Amino acid sequence: MRIAVNTRWLLLNKLEGIGTFTHELMQRITQNHPEVQFDFYFDRPFDSHYIYGENVKGYRLLPPARHPYLWYVWYEMSIKRKLAKTKPDLFFSPDGFIPTSTKTKTLNTLHDLNFEHYPEWIPNFAIGYYKKYFPLCAKKANHLVTVSEFSKRDIVSTYKIEPDKIDVVYNAAEPQSAIEDLTVNQFKKDRLNEAPYFIFIGALNPRKNLQRIFPAFDRLDSDYKLLVVGEKMHWDLEIAAAFDKMKRKDQVIFSGRLEKQTLNLLLAGADGLIFPSLFEGFGIPIIEAFNAGTAVITSDITSMPEIAEDAALLVN
Numbered sequence: 001m002r003i004a005v006n007t008r009w010l011l012l013n014k015l016e017g018i019g020t021f022t023h024e025l026m027q028r029i030t031q032n033h034p035e036v037q038f039d040f041y042f043d044r045p046f047d048s049h050y051i052y053g054e055n056v057k058g059y060r061l062l063p064p065a066r067h068p069y070l071w072y073v074w075y076e077m078s079i080k081r082k083l084a085k086t087k088p089d090l091f092f093s094p095d096g097f098i099p100t101s102t103k104t105k106t107l108n109t110l111h112d113l114n115f116e117h118y119p120e121w122i123p124n125f126a127i128g129y130y131k132k133y134f135p136l137c138a139k140k141a142n143h144l145v146t147v148s149e150f151s152k153r154d155i156v157s158t159y160k161i162e163p164d165k166i167d168v169v170y171n172a173a174e175p176q177s178a179i180e181d182l183t184v185n186q187f188k189k190d191r192l193n194e195a196p197y198f199i200f201i202g203a204l205n206p207r208k209n210l211q212r213i214f215p216a217f218d219r220l221d222s223d224y225k226l227l228v229v230g231e232k233m234h235w236d237l238e239i240a241a242a243f244d245k246m247k248r249k250d251q252v253i254f255s256g257r258l259e260k261q262t263l264n265l266l267l268a269g270a271d272g273l274i275f276p277s278l279f280e281g282f283g284i285p286i287i288e289a290f291n292a293g294t295a296v297i298t299s300d301i302t303s304m305p306e307i308a309e310d311a312a313l314l315v316n
Contacts, residue, residue, distance in 0.1 A: 006041055010047075118278070147171050173284060203230050213274055
């Protein structure tokens with residue numbers, strides 16, 4: 001059997017939600033099924049770290065898919081041609097997009113439909129592509145996977161797809177080695193002057209609700225710091241205004257993206273993860289915090305109550 005996989009989200013030290021989902025899933029599947037040949041399709045030079053065994057072969061398909069025009073070329077032309085040439089038994093995509101006219105059987109993953117409900121959260125250059133091709137790819141796929149029961153209900157309701165066509169496969173957090181308290185304390189001393197802190201993890205965009213996290217933290221009359229981990233993907237005027245109005249902005253530390261071991265240490269040392277997102281198909285930082293033994297404050301909407309259950313403080 002031969003399975004082709006869209007692995008363009010496997011970027012070394014830059015795994016976001018879809019990348020983590022792809023990594024955790026595919027490293028297990030490839031290792032558990034050495035009898036299956038896996039073809040991994042990348043859109044840029046790839047790291048051997050993601051070639052999980054002798055039954056995995058990586059291919060770089062041009063062009064790098066970094067703009068809707070290039071997305072179209074990569075999925076509808078480059079992948080389609082490769083599938084026609086190699087004739088795998090199945091094409092698996094973890095990001096919602098597949099070639100819409102391929103003869104190869106397809107398994108497609110839809111993590112969430114946040115852009116259908118809040119199109120203003122997606123850059124103008126991309127929203128048209130999402131609106132056209134996401135539902136088309138969902139309907140063209142032979143079968144679908146999503147990451148929560150919430151997302152499954154949303155896909156069924158929004159795209160009028162039969163529930164039997166969709167399986168729920170929950171996300172995984174990357175396993176982490178045990179972290180000794182002494183190591184955490186030393187790290188806090190070196191990096192944060194031993195100050196207590198809350199941590200936020202995620203892309204810095206309106207969906208993650210930083211525009212409300214900042215004023216809420218500003219009302220906390222203490223020596224706590226707020227550590228913000230993530231890239232400023234869509235730092236809009238509302239987020240900027242909320243930060244500029246803070247009286248305690250000197251207590252906010254922006255770290256940017258962090259490598260995994262550093263992030264694990266910071267997460268383990270935090271008094272709590274602040275994750276009151278406005279919309280999530282899953283919310284991987286929630287279970288990353290659970291793994292680290294760190295308390296979680298998250299939202300009482302979309303998938304987050306399902307993922308956190310009664311192990312977190314749920315807020316409006």
